[in-house]
Amino acid sequence: MSQTEKKNITASILQRLKNYSEARKEDRGLTITNYAIERFVYRFSLSQYASQFVLKGAQLFRIWTDSTYRPTRDLDLLRFGDPDIAELERIFRQICTVESDIQDGIVFLPETVKGEVIREENNYDGIRIKLEFRIGRTGEFMQIDIGFGDAVNPPASEIQFPSILEMPSAKFRAYCQDTVIAEKVEAMITLGYANSRMKDFYDVYTLSKKFHYDGITLKDTIQSTFSRRHTDIPNKLPVAFSKEFSQDPLKQIQWNAFVRRNSLEPADLADVVEGIRAYIYPVFVAIKDSKDFPLKWQPDRGWSTQ
Secondary structure, eight states: OOHHHHHHHHHHHHHHHHHHHHHHTOOHHHHHHHHHHHHHHHHHHHSTTGGGEEEESTHHHHHHSSSOOSOOOEEEEEEESOOOHHHHHHHHHHHHTOOOSSOOOOEEEEEEEEEEEEEETTEEEEEEEEEEEEETTEEEEEEEEEEEESOOSSOOEEEEOOOTTSOOOOEEEEOOHHHHHHHHHHHHHHHGGGOOOHHHHHHHHHHHHHOOEEHHHHHHHHHHHHHHTTOOOOSSOOGGGSHHHHTOHHHHHHHHHHHHHTTOOOOOHHHHHHHHHHHHHHHHHHHHTTOOOOOEEETTTEEEOO
């Protein structure tokens, strides 16, 4: 392919991304970053390393809700095994060089791959990979956050990663919704008042308002996740589900800043915490009492036998 043909493809891609962002009233930089993530995942799926990782995090909400949900510029993954920055840098450099079988106008620069330890709430929380991509003269960095652990329950299932410009998209293993909920709830319980991760509250609350859940599956997933992370199931109402937490001035400030920063529909933190309490606390009670939980969650009705 000639340089002129490559430039024409790149110009077409950038124009289509511009049209897409304008139609959705979305920040153009965010659209470009999400396009880069999409095309990187596609190359990832063609590589020998795809089976070693599982997709998690906010990118999944694009699949589940068929929308951008809340803005995110990151790709979140789980890897089985021990963390090793040098090995991960090597893996991601190789993924950058995987040749796509379609002309998507994007190049990933292997020489820019750099790994670092992630620390959140003063705890080790995985490894972050940063790398540069280019679409013509447009160059940006993308970020990949990698957590480490053992097999998840329920097992990861294959999903079709969405494509912004209707190109061939990746098939990749991903968390199920119950696992996402269980891990976010575990973080809420562990961190208590120290928790500044307002996105976890937003995510769990939103999922509970959009989808139906099976009580037995959610109970088993929460129990498995807490056990894997060596966290006890609370035997009383946890701090994160309390009115004291939702009415705390600092938590109100953190919540309002999160909503404003992500251009989300305003919601009261007290309503969010109350909604999560109604959704999750009955599951905790069933686990502590060693009882079955054969109920169904419906967004407009809560837990019921139907």
